Amino acid sequence: MLAIEGLTVRFGGLTALEDVSLHAAEGEVLGLIGPNGSGKTTLINALTGIYPATGRVRFREVDLLGLPPERIVRLGLVRTFQNLRVFRRMTVLDNVLAAQNGMPDMRFADLVGGRRRDAERRERARGLVERVGLGGDADRLAGELPLASQRRLELARALVRDPALLLLDEPSGGMTPAETRGMTELIAALACPGRTVIVVEHKMALITGLCTRLAVLNFGRPIAIGEPAEVLRRPEVVEAYLGTESYR
Numbered sequence: 250m251l252a253i254e255g256l257t258v259r260f261g262g263l264t265a266l267e268d269v270s271l272h273a274a275e276g277e278v279l280g281l282i283g284p285n286g287s288g289k290t291t292l293i294n295a296l297t298g299i300y301p302a303t304g305r306v307r308f309r310e311v312d313l314l315g316l317p318p319e320r321i322v323r324l325g326l327v328r329t330f331q332n333l334r335v336f337r338r339m340t341v342l343d344n345v346l347a348a349q350n351g352m353p354d355m356r357f358a359d360l361v362g363g364r365r366r367d368a369e370r371r372e373r374a375r376g377l378v379e380r381v382g383l384g385g386d387a388d389r390l391a392g393e394l395p396l397a398s399q400r401r402l403e404l405a406r407a408l409v410r411d412p413a414l415l416l417l418d419e420p421s422g423g424m425t426p427a428e429t430r431g432m433t434e435l436i437a438a439l440a441c442p443g444r445t446v447i448v449v450e451h452k453m454a455l456i457t458g459l460c461t462r463l464a465v466l467n468f469g470r471p472i473a474i475g476e477p478a479e480v481l482r483r484p485e486v487v488e489a490y491l492g493t494e495s496y497r
């Protein structure tokens with residue numbers, strides 16, 4: 250589904266990603282780990298057209314590099330953010346409705362479609378809110394919810410596009426172990442046949458409970474890829490994490 254070949258991203262003199270090659274199959278949950286600053290978020294930004302990159306990225310036979318971000322979203326690549334991006338002063342339901350704005354089927358039809366269409370949108374948004382476990386919070390302000398719920402809301406906003414490739418940047422960041430388990434289960438439920446998930450995460454509990462394969466970045470280069478438990482035992486991976494707090 251996704252084939253990354255020789256992907257390189259530079260910021261002036263700094264090479265954030267260097268010659269990264271990586272594949273993801275249909276329906277796979279691929280974990281991506283690496284020390285702070287190793288290029289994980291940069292990889293997501295390059296795939297989604299936010300950062301210019303060189304190399305080649307093919308997604309279902311389409312070359313992604315150079316396409317504008319909005320085109321890439323429409324092809325079915327959708328990401329969430331390491332630093333939450335929900336509208337804190339809007340309700341949970343309105344956050345999801347806002348994510349629906351600007352979708353291709355919403356434009357002209359929306360202006361003339363009237364109430365029936367509006368009701369359909371709300372119903373769909375409510376369904377997504379329930380799907381991420383926030384049914385009871387639909388009418389609360391997003392900013393009043395605990396962080397774990399806000400991360401769930403971000404997922405609901407991403408699901409609006411029914412993504413074929415979901416890119417999650419530290420979806421359990423700031424969560425307690427119990428909340429992390431809940432998020433792991435939710436992501437597992439979202440990874441259905443036909444949808445691939447790439448998840449950037451530091452927490453090993455989430456990685457090992459969820460991922461079919463694990464890729465490790467260090468200084469912008471992939472240093473290992475394979476079955477998670479096996480990859481985590483490799484000396485070069487252990488060494489890359491040595492002395493960092495993140496490895497647990």
Ligand SMILES: Nc1ncnc2c1ncn2[C@@H]1O[C@H](COP(=O)(O)OP(=O)(O)OP(=O)(O)O)[C@@H](O)[C@H]1O
Pocket residue numbers: 260263265283284285286287288289290291292331
């Ligand atoms: N827009 C940018 N301009 C300049 N340098 C950047 C930019 N974005 C990222 N970098 C640099 O690229 C490198 C990789 O950063 P990136 O955010 O991808 O790391 P990361 O693996 O996501 O780290 P973390 O675990 O802390 O989230 C870092 O050295 C970072 O400072």
Ligand SMILES: [Mg+2]
Pocket residue numbers: 289290291331
């Ligand atoms: Mg990051």
